[in-house]
Amino acid sequence: MDRYNPQKIEQKWQKIWEETQPFSAGADGKDLPKDQNTPKVFLAEMFPYPSGAGLHVGHVRNFTIVDVLARFYRQQEMNVLRPFGYDTFGLPAENYAIKTGISPQEATATNIKNFRKQLKRLGFAIDWSREINTSDPEYYRWTQWCFLQLYKKGLAYRKESYQWWCPVDQTVLANEQVENGHCWRCGSEVEKKKMKQWFFKITDYADELLSDIDQLDWPDKIKTMQRNWIGRSDGAEIEFEIISEGEESAGDFKIKVFTTRPDTIFGATFLVLAPEHPAVSKLVTDETREKVDAYRTDALKKSEIERQENKEKTGVFTGSYAINPATGEKIPIWVSDYVLMGYGEGAIMAVPAHDERDFEFASKFDLPVKQVIEKPDNSTDGEQCYHGEGKLVNSGHFDDTDTSDAREVVTAWLEEQGVGKQKVTYKMRDWLISRQRYWGCPIPIAYDKDGNEYPIPEDQLPVLIPEVEDYKPDNSGRSALAKAKDWLKVDIEVKDEKTGKTHTETMTRETDTLDGYACSSWYLWRYASPHDNQHAWSEDAIKYWAPTDVYVGADHAVAHLLYIRFWCKFFADQGYLPFREPIKTLLYNGYINAPDGKKMSKSKGNVIDPLDIIDEGYGADTLRTYEMFIGPYDLDAAWDPKSVGGVYRFLNRCWTLCFGGSAGTGSKKQAESIPTLAIRHKTIKKVTEDIHRHSFNTAVASLMEYVNELYKIGAKTEDLITLAKLLKPFAPHLASEMLEKLESDDIWPTWDEKYLKKDTIELIVQVNGKLRAKLSVPVEALEDQAKLEELAKGEPNVQKFTKNGIKKIIFVKKAKLLNIVAAK
RNA sequence: GCCCGAGUGGCGGAAUUGGUAUACGCGUUCGACUUAAAAUCGAAUGGAAUCUUCCAUAUGGGUUCAAGUCCCAUCUCGGGCACCA
Numbered sequence: 001m002d003r004y005n006p007q008k009i010e011q012k013w014q015k016i017w018e019e020t021q022p023f024s025a026g027a028d029g030k031d032l033p034k035d036q037n038t039p040k041v042f043l044a045e046m047f048p049y050p051s052g053a054g055l056h057v058g059h060v061r062n063f064t065i066v067d068v069l070a071r072f073y074r075q076q077e078m079n080v081l082r083p084f085g086y087d088t089f090g091l092p093a094e095n096y097a098i099k100t101g102i103s104p105q106e107a108t109a110t111n112i113k114n115f116r117k118q119l120k121r122l123g124f125a126i127d128w129s130r131e132i133n134t135s136d137p138e139y140y141r142w143t144q145w146c147f148l149q150l151y152k153k154g155l156a157y158r159k160e161s162y163q164w165w166c167p168v169d170q171t172v173l174a175n176e177q178v179e180n181g182h183c184w185r186c187g188s189e190v191e192k193k194k195m196k197q198w199f200f201k202i203t204d205y206a207d208e209l210l211s212d213i214d215q216l217d218w219p220d221k222i223k224t225m226q227r228n229w230i231g232r233s234d235g236a237e238i239e240f241e242i243i244s245e246g247e248e249s250a251g252d253f254k255i256k257v258f259t260t261r262p263d264t265i266f267g268a269t270f271l272v273l274a275p276e277h278p279a280v281s282k283l284v285t286d287e288t289r290e291k292v293d294a295y296r297t298d299a300l301k302k303s304e305i306e307r308q309e310n311k312e313k314t315g316v317f318t319g320s321y322a323i324n325p326a327t328g329e330k331i332p333i334w335v336s337d338y339v340l341m342g343y344g345e346g347a348i349m350a351v352p353a354h355d356e357r358d359f360e361f362a363s364k365f366d367l368p369v370k371q372v373i374e375k376p377d378n379s380t381d382g383e384q385c386y387h388g389e390g391k392l393v394n395s396g397h398f399d400d401t402d403t404s405d406a407r408e409v410v411t412a413w414l415e416e417q418g419v420g421k422q423k424v425t426y427k428m429r430d431w432l433i434s435r436q437r438y439w440g441c442p443i444p445i446a447y448d449k450d451g452n453e454y455p456i457p458e459d460q461l462p463v464l465i466p467e468v469e470d471y472k473p474d475n476s477g478r479s480a481l482a483k484a485k486d487w488l489k490v491d492i493e494v495k496d497e498k499t500g501k502t503h504t505e506t507m508t509r510e511t512d513t514l515d516g517y518a519c520s521s522w523y524l525w526r527y528a529s530p531h532d533n534q535h536a537w538s539e540d541a542i543k544y545w546a547p548t549d550v551y552v553g554a555d556h557a558v559a560h561l562l563y564i565r566f567w568c569k570f571f572a573d574q575g576y577l578p579f580r581e582p583i584k585t586l587l588y589n590g591y592i593n594a595p596d597g598k599k600m601s602k603s604k605g606n607v608i609d610p611l612d613i614i615d616e617g618y619g620a621d622t623l624r625t626y627e628m629f630i631g632p633y634d635l636d637a638a639w640d641p642k643s644v645g646g647v648y649r650f651l652n653r654c655w656t657l658c659f660g661g662s663a664g665t666g667s668k669k670q671a672e673s674i675p676t677l678a679i680r681h682k683t684i685k686k687v688t689e690d691i692h693r694h695s696f697n698t699a700v701a702s703l704m705e706y707v708n709e710l711y712k713i714g715a716k717t718e719d720l721i722t723l724a725k726l727l728k729p730f731a732p733h734l735a736s737e738m739l740e741k742l743e744s745d746d747i748w749p750t751w752d753e754k755y756l757k758k759d760t761i762e763l764i765v766q767v768n769g770k771l772r773a774k775l776s777v778p779v780e781a782l783e784d785q786a787k788l789e790e791l792a793k794g795e796p797n798v799q800k801f802t803k804n805g806i807k808k809i810i811f812v813k814k815a816k817l818l819n820i821v822a823a824k
Numbered sequence: 825g826c827c828c829g830a831g832u833g834g835c836g837g838a839a840u841u842g843g844u845a846u847a848c849g850c851g852u853u854c855g856a857c858u859u860a861a862a863a864u865c866g867a868a869u870g871g872a873a874u875c876u877u878c879c880a881u882a883u884g885g886g887u888u889c890a891a892g893u894c895c896c897a898u899c900u901c902g903g904g905c906a907c908c909a
Contacts, residue, residue, distance in 0.1 A: 221903075224828055228905060235909080259909060272909090311907065336907095343908045350909085356825095357907050427908050557904080629849070631837060636902085640836065646849050649864095656864090689840080698838065701848035708848090711865090764844050769890040771844055797876090810889050815843040821889050 004655035006619020010733040014120055023074075023125040025081040031529040031541040033079040040079040042545045043070050044524060046553030046560070047085040047132075050111040051092060055118045056600070057592045057639065058554065060610045061627045063124060065552045065589060065696065068628060070125045071729040072691050075748040081545050083130035083527040084119065086112050089516045094439040097471045104439040104471070108135055118611060122620045123732050130530045134441070134519035139526065141462030142536035143519050144444040146567070148455050149574060151445075155201040158453065161432070162276075162300070165193035165477075192300050195477070198443060198512060199430040202566045206230055206426045208580075209565055218586040219634065222557045229558045231427025235260035236411045238349065238420040240271060240322035242283070243330065255279060255322060255333070258344030258425050261351065262414065263406035265326040266395040267372035268349035271333045272315065272361065275299035276341035283333055285319035292316050292335060299337045313338060313361045324349075325419040326396070326410075336361060344425050352385070359385040370394060373403055431563065433515040438471045438480035440513025446490050448507050454492050456509075463509070481511040517560055521567040524548050524582060536576075543578055551583040554591060561586070587694060590636040592627070597638045608639050621731035622648045628696040628730055647700075651734055653707050654727060658720050658738045676719050679709045681755040687726045688751070696730075703727060717742060722749050764817040765792045767801040785811045792818050 017023070027034040045066045048059055070082035086108075093104035112133060119126065132139055150156040168188040202209075210230045213223050239254045255271060273280055275296045284292045295316045315336030324331050338357055339348050352362035352369040362369050374393050375386040389403045398406055398413075414420030434443070442463045444456035456463055466484030476482055488509050495502045528541035547568075561583075568582040593599055594606035601607065613623045626647040631637040683706040690699035703726060710719055721744045728735035728746055739746055758779065765773040773795040781788055789809055792798055798820065805823040812819070 221828065225904060228827075231905095231908065233908070257909080261909080313907090338907045338909095340908065348909045355909070357909075360907090425908080629836095635830090635837095637836075640850070642850050643836070650849085652864090693840070695840080697836095698840095698848080701838075704848055762844085766844085766890075769843085769888090774844075808889070810843095812843055812890090814841095817843055817890090819843080819889055 002659065004652045004659075004734075006614075006617065006621060006651075006733070009737045010121075010123065010614075010620055013733045013736050014123060017123070018120070021128065023070075023080075023082065023127050024129055025079065025083070025127045025545075026129075029129065031532075031538060032544055035079070036544055038077070038079050040081065040545060041069075041073045041549045042081040042524075042527075042547070043073075043550045044083065044527065044548055044552070046551070046556065047087050047520070047523065048115070049090055049092070050086045050088060050108070050115040052096070052107070052111055052114075053602075054114055055122075055610055057608050057610050057627065058600075060122065060623060061592055061630075061633070062552055062554055062589055063119070063122070064624045064627055065587060065633055065694075066550070067122075067124045067624070068691065068696060068729040069550055071732060072748070074125065075725065075728065075746050077747065080125075081130075081527065082125055082127060083132070083530070084124075084126045084128075085132035085523055085527070086115065086134070087516065087520055087523075088112070088133050088135040089440045089513075089519055091437070091439070094437060094471055097439070103467070105135070105465075108133070121611070121614060122624065125732070130527055132523060132526055132530050134516070134523065135439075135465075137462045137464055138533070139523075140441040140519065142526065143441045143514065143522070144456070144461050144463060145458060145536055146522055146571075147444060147514065147518065148458060148461075149576075150200060150570065151455055153570075153574070155204060155570065156198060156433075157201065158196050158198050160194050161197050162192045163195045163197065164190050165195075166190050189301075193477075197432055198434040199432055200518075200566070202431045202563070203426060203428060205566050205569050206232070206428055207424075208569055209562065212565070212581060216581065216586070217584055219588045222561065222586065222588055225557045226562055229428060229562065233258075233260050233425045233427075235423055235425065236262040236407075236414065236420050237345065237423040238262065238265065238325065238414060240325065240349070242333070243321050243323065253279075253282065255347050256345040257347045257349045258423060259349055261354070261407070262410045262420065263392065263398075263401075263403045264351040264354050264372055265324070265349065265410060265414070266392070266398070267351040267353050267370045268324050268326075268331065269329075269352060269362070269368045269370050270331045270350045271322050272336050272339045272348050272350050272358075273318070273333065274339040274341040274346040275335055275337055277335070277339075277346045279347075280318060280335055283318040283320040288317060288319035292318060295335060313357075313364050315361065315365065317365075325414065325417060332367070334361075334365070334367075342429055343427065354385065354387055356385050356387070431515075431517075431566075433518055434512040435515055436473055436477065436479045436511075437513050438465070438468065438473075440479075440516060441465075441519055442481065443510045443512050443514055445510040446492055446507035447510070448492075448494075448505055454494070454507060456490070456492070465513075478511040479513060481509075481513070517563050520560055521563045522571075524551075524564070525577070546577070547579045547581060548583045550585045550587060552587045552589060554589045557588070587633065589633045590631075592630070593636060593638045595639050595641060600639075613644065618644060618648050619733070621651055621734045624732075625651065625700060625730045629700040631697055633694060633696055650700075650704050650707065651731055653711065654723060654731075654734060654738070657707065657710055657715050658724070658741060676710070676713060676716055677755045678758070679706060679713075680719055680722050681751040683726065684722060684749045684751040685756070688748070691729070700730060703730075725749055761816050763788060763792070764815070765795060765798060766817065766819040767798060767822050769819060770801075772797045772801055782813055782816065788818055792820065 026032050043066050045062050066082065070080050074080045088108045093107050096102065096107055097104045134140060147156055166188060210227060210232055213226055216223060235258060237256055237258055239256050242253045242255060257271065280292065280296065313336065315334050318333045318335055320333045321330045322333055338361070339346065350358035350361065352358040352367065353371040354373055359369065372392055372394050373386060373390040376390050392398045392401045392403060392406055398410060401409060411420060411422055442465055444461060444463045446454050446456060448454065466481060466487035468480050468483050470483065471480050473480055474483065482488065490507055490509050491504050492507050493502050494505050522536065525537040525542055525546055528545040529538035532538045564582050568577060569580050571577045572580045594608065596606060598604065598606065610623055614620050622644060626644050629647055683702055686702040687699045690702065706723060720738065721742050724735045724738035724742065725746055725748060760776050760778055761782065763775040763777050764771065765775060773792065775791055777788065777791065788811065802820060802822040807821040807823050810819040
């Protein structure tokens with residue numbers, strides 16, 4: 001007998017799969033399969049960034065989950081779409097280019113080639129005719145098309161916003177790249193620069209994005225994170241009239257605030273504005289101007305992280321007062337950085353008696369605190385600052401109203417007075433998509449000499465990324481695209497509104513590129529018809545294949561998974577998609593850590609390279625099966641080199657069973673005498689159900705049990721066929737080799753309940769819930785409770801524990817269990 | 825601080841709807857084969873004992889005939905959010 005040689009059989013089957021391309025989803029190179037009445041399943045992983053380092057074990061776990069499902073459904077003769085793609089834009093390729101001069105285009109091509117080669121060595125059942133790559137002009141042409149659709153509907157827009165700017169590196173910095181007000185690279189002090197940036201108006205869909213979360217078959221963790229991210233708050237917007245010092249009234253000048261507690265308005269003893277609030281400059285007086293300006297400048301310098309770290313309240317008085325519309329009292333207006341410009345109105349009414357932050361501020365600056373809710377006697381809430389519910393006091397004609405009712409009643413009253421209204425506010429902000437970077441999808445916009453925007457006409461797409469020699473951003477504050485002087489100029493046809501005549505104008509292109517998340521916000525739909533050169537996706541193909549049935553990944557809980565939902569809803573509204581949620585089931589897999597339990601990292605030198613595992617002689621089948629066996633897919637797990645050996649032993653035993661050799665001494669003795677039907681059908685059921693519920697580790701465990709059993713009682717051909725079929729999703733090469741020898745197809749087996757029924761069952765006898773005896777009884781006996789009770793009472797061990805008599809007996813037929821409640 | 829999730833042998837973990845706790849794998853020990861080792865095959869393996877009984881699912885309570893599973897409190901770890909009015 002040949003020994004189990006993964007190297008040999010894996011090469012053999014990979015060559016066969018390469019030649020026959022058995023995993024094509026469509027018929028004869030088309031998008032759709034022949035028989036579209038057959039149920040479909042569309043499976044995908046979150047496509048990877050193809051790094052130069054190649055696959056790591058985390059990728060393998062992620063992709064194997066998808067592959068097990070793909071092969072499982074394929075064996076069940078469903079139409080399976082299991083494509084693959086590469087998310088290739090991004091900073092690593094650009095930094096590499098700056099360092100080496102090798103273009104991102106070239107580096108990306110090399111990396112994809114390497115990835116593809118490695119993926120094939122893992123035996124993934126990928127439809128290779130559908131590979132996509134976000135930096136391929138044939139792909140990003142349609143990313144630009146998507147942008148233009150959003151633009152047309154006013155959901156892609158430009159606005160001024162503050163960005164971190166390093167004056168030495170001449171570049172914009174992300175919030176996380178600013179440490180203590182200094183650039184993380186050069187250490188120089190950064191400044192906030194107001195820049196015009198592109199945004200997608202995701203907030204238009206805030207409500208639907210929130211409410212549709214309920215219907216998703218996604219992990220609760222992710223759903224909660226998305227809910228929190230969207231952060232809906234129901235409350236009221238209230239207007240406060242302003243009176244400047246020395247003047248009676250400032251006319252129509254009013255400050256709007258947002259509050260979730262309009263019921264506490266009688267307790268609002270001052271207003272606080274964010275430092276960036278545009279009204280601040282109008283509120284300062286000659287005495288306060290200098291101090292307020294200094295405070296504002298200082299606040300602008302601080303990063304948001306710093307603002308959060310330093311919770312000590314700071315602030316300055318503007319010198320102006322507002323009128324509390326409920327009490328008519330004159331209340332001071334302050335400026336403080338604990339109020340954020342980006343949320344609500346950027347201004348609050350402070351109710352120090354019932355809000356912790358306002359209380360802190362009032363204490364520090366000696367501002368009045370006015371209680372308006374009576375704290376119930378049984379409340380354990382803080383002494384000084386009660387935020388719970390209760391009855392209103394000091395609130396005029398609302399006294400004695402319950403706060404829970406008062407929110408609505410007070411809002412209605414404010415509305416009557418014309419000073420307030422109901423308002424819903426979200427934490428989520430619009431999605432900033434401008435990136436001053438070279439290696440991204442160019443934004444298809446041009447500007448005329450006056451700076452007016454013009455979309456690049458759809459028939460001129462793609463706006464290609466120009467070739468440049470130096471990828472570094474320069475002191476213009478624009479991406480390296482600006483260095484391509486010829487590329488910058490573009491002729492756009494302009495129609496004169498009045499005359500209706502058109503003329504051609506030479507304009508300047510936008511040099512910002514799109515956030516990479518834009519490219520990944522529609523790629524799942526591209527998979528349905530990846531070669532369509534007339535549309536981003538074809539109507540028929542998308543109708544059959546999409547939405548994605550199972551999507552597997554380990555990252556992007558909020559960003560990507562929220563953006564793709566947003567685009568889905570937008571394109572559904574435009575009539576391009578016949579569904580409003582892109583992903584039915586989301587599997588969020590855990591990470592694989594190093595054997596020491598720490599994160600794998602090059603610097604720690606604890607990285608396990610999956611290709612090494614294959615090459616050491618274990619093979620891809622062992623690697624795949626081990627990663628499914630390592631633990632529940634959604635939990636982090638530590639790599640255990642010893643356990644890899646255990647899985648290899650298991651596959652070796654499968655091989656031995658099938659190809660002969662020293663399979664258990666028992667097989668010789670009992671081979672044909674003992675029926676294996678029961679264990680066979682039990683295993684089919686268990687593995688099938690386990691895969692359905694994504695319990696891959698227990699599916700593998702039950703295959704191990706089956707093999708152990710077959711070693712003891714001997715395997716019939718039907719057992720070997722069953723084993724190979726059930727094993728195939730996990731270890732496809734070995735299973736294919738077995739099925740070839742056994743001359744069998746790979747169609748998923750079904751189980752028959754009749755083989756799972758036994759003639760005799762084991763009756764569990766408990767006394768007071770503790771196991772005291774196990775009785776072997778005929779199945780029919782389960783129908784006769786009285787007889788079972790007799791039998792149980794006859795057991796010496798039962799008698800021993802029921803000396804003082806029996807109170808009652810509980811019989812659970814389903815559990816085959818009898819619990820005797822003994823008297824004391 | 826707030827919101828989730830988790831805590832089970834020496835280790836990774838199983839127990840799907842409240843019903844036999846510890847499946848499967850690793851490790852360890854013993855045995856077979858071998859001159860020997862590896863590989864392979866077989867057996868044992870939660871702890872303690874008075875040897876078939878007690879104690880064990882982070883800790884302390886509770887509900888129940890019955891709790892790893894449900895409820896309350898506490899501790900530890902992981903993740904997320906974090907001045908969002």
